[in-house]
Amino acid sequence: xxxxxxxxxxxxxxxxxxxxxxxxxxxxxxxxxxxxxxxxxxxxxxxxxxxxxxxxxxxxxxxxxxxxxxxxxxxxxxxxxxxxxxxxxxxxxxxxxxxxxxxxxxxxxxxxxxx
Amino acid sequence: xxxxxxxxxxxxxxxxxxxxxxxxxxxxxxxxxxxxxxxxxxxxxxxxxxxxxxxxxxxxxxxxxxxxxxxxxxxxxxxxxxxxxxxxxxxxxxxxxxxxxxxxxxxxxxxx
Numbered sequence: 713x714x715x716x717x718x719x720x721x722x723x724x725x726x727x728x729x730x731x732x733x734x735x736x737x738x739x740x741x742x743x744x745x746x747x748x749x750x751x752x753x754x755x756x757x758x759x760x761x762x763x764x765x766x767x768x769x770x771x772x773x774x775x776x777x778x779x780x781x782x783x784x785x786x787x788x789x790x791x792x793x794x795x796x797x798x799x800x801x802x803x804x805x806x807x808x809x810x811x812x813x814x815x816x817x818x819x820x821x822x823x824x825x826x827x
Numbered sequence: 828x829x830x831x832x833x834x835x836x837x838x839x840x841x842x843x844x845x846x847x848x849x850x851x852x853x854x855x856x857x858x859x860x861x862x863x864x865x866x867x868x869x870x871x872x873x874x875x876x877x878x879x880x881x882x883x884x885x886x887x888x889x890x891x892x893x894x895x896x897x898x899x900x901x902x903x904x905x906x907x908x909x910x911x912x913x914x915x916x917x918x919x920x921x922x923x924x925x926x927x928x929x930x931x932x933x934x935x936x937x938x939x
Contacts, residue, residue: 745926804871
């Protein structure tokens with residue numbers, strides 16, 4: 713069974729540009745969450761999606777947005793990139809959103825560098 | 828607001844030693860607690876999930892315990908090996924959400 717996949721694995725952008733990251737959950741998993749990991753702040757929650765609906769959102773500016781498609785694949789978008797957006801962006805999937813007894817599985821991440 | 832703390836931040840041990848990693852959380856109203864391992868520059872690998880009604884879970888050389896009332900969990904690693912070197916993270920969920928609140932992790936180095 714394939715794990716969580718994220719594309720691209722690495723991205724280099726310049727300030728002011730925008731970027732779209734993609735996450736494909738484990739087959740059958742309907743919940744997808746996104747996290748930002750930086751050395752200073754650690755892992756911080758961005759959003760959670762279930763059945764194409766955003767169920768929860770972290771404390772990030774409106775430049776960060778996301779969506780989920782009918783096949784459970786998810787994308788996140790960051791507009792007007794800032795240097796501080798450089799981070800490892802991780803996606804996690806779980807079998808059924810909402811029960812919270814479900815083990816969450818993470819993808820390998822997308823390393824975003826903003827110059 | 829839930830806060831998760833992991834102590835120590837870093838730990839270096841000789842191969843073969845048994846060790847304990849600690850995790851504490853401020854709000855005992857959790858749904859579950861999950862331990863992860865992260866190798867440098869990589870994603871997170873799930874190690875163990877403990878539901879709020881459980882006291883412990885075991886997988887191979889790993890044993891995780893949960894004391895919800897005191898807001899603590901421990902990850903016990905038996906007979907440590909150099910391949911166990913990684914950062915170990917604990918995280919909790921609450922309130923019917925899949926949102927994980929993470930600690931900052933313990934960086935473990937097992938020396939041959």
